[in-house]
Amino acid sequence: MSLRDDMLALERVRRRPQDLEREAAAHPTLRDLDPARLRAVSRSFARHVLGRWWQPRFGATFAQVADPGALAEALIADDGFERAVGEDETAGVLIKGLLDLRAKGTLEAPEWLEDLLTYEYLLEVGLPHRAQGLPLDAEAEARLFAERVRWFEGGRLALPLAIGQFAVDVIALREGETPREGCPPLAFGYDDEGALEVGLSYEAADALELYAGGASDAVIDEAFGEDGPELRAVLFELGFVQRSVSGRLPEV
Amino acid sequence: MTDPFDRFVGVGLGVDVHSPPDWRAVLESGIPCDFFEVYTRGDLAGAEAVRAAAGDLPLLYHDDALDPAYPAPPDPELLATCVANMRAVGAPWCVSELATRRLGERYLDFFQPMLLNEEAARAAADNMRRLDEALPGRVLAENPPYQLPVGPWHVLDALAWVTDAAQIPCVLDLGHLYSFQLCRGHEPLTGLDGFPLERVWELHVAGAQIDASSGVPLYHDAHGAAEIPEVLLEMLAEVAPRCPELRAITIEVEDADLERTARQVAHTRAAVQGLLDARSAS
Numbered sequence: 231m232s233l234r235d236d237m238l239a240l241e242r243v244r245r246r247p248q249d250l251e252r253e254a255a256a257h258p259t260l261r262d263l264d265p266a267r268l269r270a271v272s273r274s275f276a277r278h279v280l281g282r283w284w285q286p287r288f289g290a291t292f293a294q295v296a297d298p299g300a301l302a303e304a305l306i307a308d309d310g311f312e313r314a315v316g317e318d319e320t321a322g323v324l325i326k327g328l329l330d331l332r333a334k335g336t337l338e339a340p341e342w343l344e345d346l347l348t349y350e351y352l353l354e355v356g357l358p359h360r361a362q363g364l365p366l367d368a369e370a371e372a373r374l375f376a377e378r379v380r381w382f383e384g385g386r387l388a389l390p391l392a393i394g395q396f397a398v399d400v401i402a403l404r405e406g407e408t409p410r411e412g413c414p415p416l417a418f419g420y421d422d423e424g425a426l427e428v429g430l431s432y433e434a435a436d437a438l439e440l441y442a443g444g445a446s447d448a449v450i451d452e453a454f455g456e457d458g459p460e461l462r463a464v465l466f467e468l469g470f471v472q473r474s475v476s477g478r479l480p481e482v
Numbered sequence: 483m484t485d486p487f488d489r490f491v492g493v494g495l496g497v498d499v500h501s502p503p504d505w506r507a508v509l510e511s512g513i514p515c516d517f518f519e520v521y522t523r524g525d526l527a528g529a530e531a532v533r534a535a536a537g538d539l540p541l542l543y544h545d546d547a548l549d550p551a552y553p554a555p556p557d558p559e560l561l562a563t564c565v566a567n568m569r570a571v572g573a574p575w576c577v578s579e580l581a582t583r584r585l586g587e588r589y590l591d592f593f594q595p596m597l598l599n600e601e602a603a604r605a606a607a608d609n610m611r612r613l614d615e616a617l618p619g620r621v622l623a624e625n626p627p628y629q630l631p632v633g634p635w636h637v638l639d640a641l642a643w644v645t646d647a648a649q650i651p652c653v654l655d656l657g658h659l660y661s662f663q664l665c666r667g668h669e670p671l672t673g674l675d676g677f678p679l680e681r682v683w684e685l686h687v688a689g690a691q692i693d694a695s696s697g698v699p700l701y702h703d704a705h706g707a708a709e710i711p712e713v714l715l716e717m718l719a720e721v722a723p724r725c726p727e728l729r730a731i732t733i734e735v736e737d738a739d740l741e742r743t744a745r746q747v748a749h750t751r752a753a754v755q756g757l758l759d760a761r762s763a764s
Contacts, residue, residue, distance in 0.1 A: 232553070233553045233597065233601045233602055233605055234552075234553050234585070234586070236597060236632075237552075237553075237582070237585055237594060237597065238585055238586075240594065240597070240630075240632055241585060241590065241594060244630065259597065259599065259632055259633060260632060262632075262634070263630065263632065264698075266696075266697065266698055267629075267630060267665065267698045268630060269696075270696035270697070270698040270700060271629045271630045271700065273696065274629070274693070274696075274700055274702075275592075278592075282591075312588065316589070316591070317591060
């Protein structure tokens with residue numbers, strides 16, 4: 231075994247102290263490690279990574295987990311940790327690890343935890359990284375968004391938009407407040423200037439979907455009846471929708 | 483022109499241009515400070531700014547990217563950055579910990595200290611020799627902090643081996659030494675009697691927290707985010723007069739506010755008041 235292999239083994243066992251016996255069999259230099267010290271160092275390291283990598287961006291999500299420290303230990307033990315981009319800048323380690331634990335039924339947390347994670351992810355990574363051209367973990371994002379977030383762009387939309395549908399008041403949870411019942415659809419957009427987040431009615435969310443398909447004002451009016459003109463005006467004022475070539479905007 | 487670091491300069495501060503305390507505020511504060519040891523994380527503009535504002539204050543440079551404990555030559559780009567930063571501050575030496583932040587392609591975001599055996603010491607010595615030849619001044623090997631030492635050697639034996647093989651001076655970080663002693667259940671200065679103290683050009687102290695909540699004492703090297711443990715000041719008072727080539731005592735203060743910085747300076751200077759008095763007398 232080379233020095234480099236021993237160093238890699240030490241890095242692994244520090245994240246997975248339960249593997250000490252197996253690693254030491256292959257890397258004799260690890261044989262003298264004290265298992266109790268190794269476990270203490272591993273726990274300490276997990277909490278260090280939690281405090282540095284994830285808590286500042288996903289504090290509300292971790293606050294809803296029964297044992298945040300245990301979650302961090304599971305995340306650093308995962309193979310995905312070795313592929314982290316910087317300090318998990320894409321949140322790929324957190325998302326995949328958390329969803330895998332959830333699938334195994336080993337994560338004690340509210341059933342809507344993924345909704346809250348999605349919301350924090352959009353604010354902290356999904357939108358700012360798009361606005362700044364920074365990397366994203368497309369696979370992790372697709373798994374997280376699933377039935378919660380749909381992206382729309384093109385048609386008559388003035389900018390790419392994500393519409394999020396959440397089972398819980400994620401805004402209140404993020405702010406540390408008591409959540410109200412339900413949560414209206416939320417629209418998230420970004421451009422070179424930055425990101426934005428707007429609460430929508432269900433009708434407005436549907437209208438944006440139609441606009442993404444290139445719907446004319448007439449189609450919107452037909453779909454939403456007497457609410458159509460006001461919907462059109464609001465979405466235009468928000469900067470979400472381009473003015474129709476032939477359309478005429480009503481007064482708001 | 484003589485190099486101020488040809489003799490004992492006194493007690494200085496290790497300041498990070500990207501972290502509190504604001505080094506400009508330190509300069510204006512009147513806190514006694516005989517030199518700065520500058521951490522820039524490679525930011526050349528930061529190095530130039532400190533040099534421009536520091537006036538006659540002597541400056542040293544502390545690198546944290548060269549990864550001398552990794553068994554491969556230093557990255558040429560990172561080496562060039564270190565050279566540029568050293569030149570910008572006009573440092574006669576660069577401090578580099580015997581640790582690594584990368585394992586091959588992987589960036590760890592934390593230091594893995596050198597393993598404590600001959601193979602690791604040989605790899606570190608090879609790199610320190612390369613650095614000493616490539617840098618515009620000397621490189622000083624610093625003993626790294628330990629929570630989980632691997633290998634049969636004492637860290638002081640490893641530091642002695644590396645500095646002998648590379649023919650370089652060293653920094654003895656007393657907090658890092660204490661972190662190792664805690665792991666092995668030793669007294670704070672175990673192993674020092676056989677150590678070549680004439681190679682110690684610089685001593686480090688810093689704030690730290692010792693967490694024994696799990697039943698195992700873990701040393702957290704907190705620098706300015708915690709007070710300097712009393713045991714480190716006692717170690718400093720004992721060790722500093724025994725280092726015949728000592729030129730600098732550095733308090734690593736990043737993340738401290740000015741109040742704590744002033745307190746750490748007062749405590750450290752008090753621990754080595756005899757050396758400071760002797761310097762003034764000479």
